[in-house]
Amino acid sequence: MYDLHTHRNITFLDNLYIPCEALIRGDQTAIDLYGQQVYDNGFKERMLLEEKDLCAAFKNRFHFQASPLSEEEAEFPLAYGFVVYKNVVQVLHMLAAFYQPQNLYCINIDSKSPDGLKKLLRGVESCFPNVHVVIGPSIEWGSYEIVTAVWNCLSYAEKSAHAWKYYQYLTGTDAPLKTNLEMVRIFKALNGTMNMSYDIFNKTWLQGKQEDGSPFLPIYKSFIPALIPRPAATAIVGSSQVADYLKWLKGCWIPEELIWATIAGRPDLLPWPGAVPNSLMYQLKGTTEQMLAQLIKGRNKTQRITITEDFYGPATFDTPNQNWIARYQGWNSDDLLKCNKFTHTSCVFRVAELAALRNRPELTAHKINFEDQPVAFFCLLKEHLRRSLNPEPFDARNYTRLPEVELLRGVPLDELSMPKASVNRLRRETRG
Template sequence: MNPAKLSVLFCAAVSAFVCLCIYLLSKAKKPVARGWSFDCARCGDYPDELCSALFDGKAVAAVLGAQCEQVHRERPGFGAGLPVNCSRLLADHSYITKPLSQEEADFPLAYILVVHKNLQTLEWLFRAIYMPQNVYCIHVDQKAPAGFRQAVEGLAACFDNVFLASRTESVVYGGFSRLQADLNCMQDLVLSSVPWKYALNLCGQDYPLKSNRELVQLLKQRWKDKNITPGILQPDHIKQRTTHVHREYISPAESYVVKTETRKAGGVPHGLKLYFGSAYYAVTREFVDFVLKDERAKDLLQWSRDTYSPDEHYWVTLNRISDAPGADPSAEWEGSVRSIKWLDQATVAHNGCKGHYVRNICVYGLGDLEWLVQRDSLFANKFEVDNRPLVAQCMERWLRRKTLSQSEVPIPQEWHIKNNKCFFDIEGNDCSTTSM
């Protein structure tokens, strides 16, 4: 075939593709299949059929969903600093207010949330993990805007089992301050009257892939008083994090950690072998007591102050000490605490990011939903509700349906996720709501 004919065929193919895209988008507010009708202008009105199609990986659903997300992305969320109407919050956002089973009531969990931005995303995560028998410590970064902190305080004030950390840090990504923030919450949690069994730490852009009951059963039956701190002996390419002195720098414009040319003096305290692993964990209450009181834990903490990302060696190293409560000295990467799509693992460990990358971590898009619900991890990271509202809506519906299906108590109507609701209105503005 000569070049002229090839050019004509290529142009025709491109034109056909463009026309198809225009046609699909033009149908975004019209029925495209029996029972499907989308009006993207309505407040938070995402049909279950669309979410189901996204979970099934249907391409047309992603096209329609992207159109709806663009409409809702332009809608402002609630303003930081405005007073929270607690009764409206609980009613409109379908908070579960009683334990769903005796098994869960007898096995309360403690959560540590380290947050600094994205109020909508935080509240979306919080209502997903909230159960009245659990206890929650929220650490708000000292650098966070005053309005953000006030709004989080207002959220916490609506619940007897939620509080802000009594001591806060200016958290720097990769710095010691991130580790210290967790420890500050641990110090508060051990004083709580809630008899929690495990502590789990989260950041504000996580979301659970397990219901509360699934978490409880996993920790009781599979881990049986063992800690989950995935990791391995420190690889060679990571050792510079702990062989050289690192410094945190904080300015109004940015915060960062710098590696210096100075080598750290002395070895690791008590001859401990350093491990490298996840900064996120599920650890027993007895292990938390060990972390706060044992001299080896205290000395390792002090030694780690000028290392890079010490939370990626601290928990995993302590959990390999044979006499630490719940320790597993021979553990490696067992226990999938987080599902993350790292940029350098695309096409190797996952099918690529369908949203966008931030610091080499995927912010999930519509095309990632099918992958997410197939994961066996406890949580996934990372989400941005303001930029990806349909992702948030579908994940919330999927998790709540699973959670309520496992309940052993009668389910009030208000625990069901509501349709046609203003997704992020917690100030008390009226909004039409009907349960799904």
């Protein structure tokens, strides 16, 4: 049942020659050469739209896995919610990379998307029974409609009879950094906790609203990609108080970033197994930032970068060094990031970043664009397919040291692995 190579079609990725190993090693000659290559996205879209048998075309041109790759994966199905609006061929490649027949997929399409995108993704829905497509609202950056789009798929997944265990959100410019098997082991390590980012929000985002009118207080910021266990989704989707809060967010700026940490970290208002009080996570965040600020006070930029790297410790393929693991996204404010191009202050990962991406502990990378050095995207997919069909040893035990997981186990705040190791480094620095 779990023969990894039985009846597998030879797809576009198989026939695409790129020296990905050299690129991932950081070979500068290969980077210079293959960074110049382009991909005719429009031509492939036109070819697909002309196909008489879309199901055969999808299965022949993209690697949609036909059967579970292992018993472990079959017994731990996942769910995904995509929000997409352009570059349908990139979306199809990405969907195929994440696709497993035991999982559940919901795709929210922006209503202003091209007709070709809608037709092809509707075609995917008709070919694969575990894929659901919804035409959502027209989305503008920072508007409320993204909340509706996100909720369309989360609600669909939660209300379905499918036995998925964890849910994650993706966009059309994401790429997998972990295989399905690796993700399953990471989700098991999370032990029913929800993984999300935590930050203080900018009060100007309320657009004049009074914070004390919110059904949930205090309000915190967290990026929309989160890893949500089924019990949390059930509690969130079924809560009238959450529904009231979502209505209250209408008129706010970037409202989707005011959801998860505000509602999911309040077990007193929204109880569910695995809930960790957000007050503890913000206390931890504040303590960590104060310690780091103490270390770098008065240092020059080069010294600050070195100290920050030492403080957090190395992030490696199976060892996260900070709590949020859903997505790896680089920002122009990050002194540690080596990135050559930014869009809306967010790094656009290209060929030169492949070496760093291959070693990240997060589940996905964002942003990767077909229009900009598409070889980076294809190398990530080829590497992902290689490890999917030829699994390498992967131990997720380091993910059990994430703060939420340890707090749920009853580890005291001052004994958490993150930032306990940082505290020890701080003490050594102070003594030195």
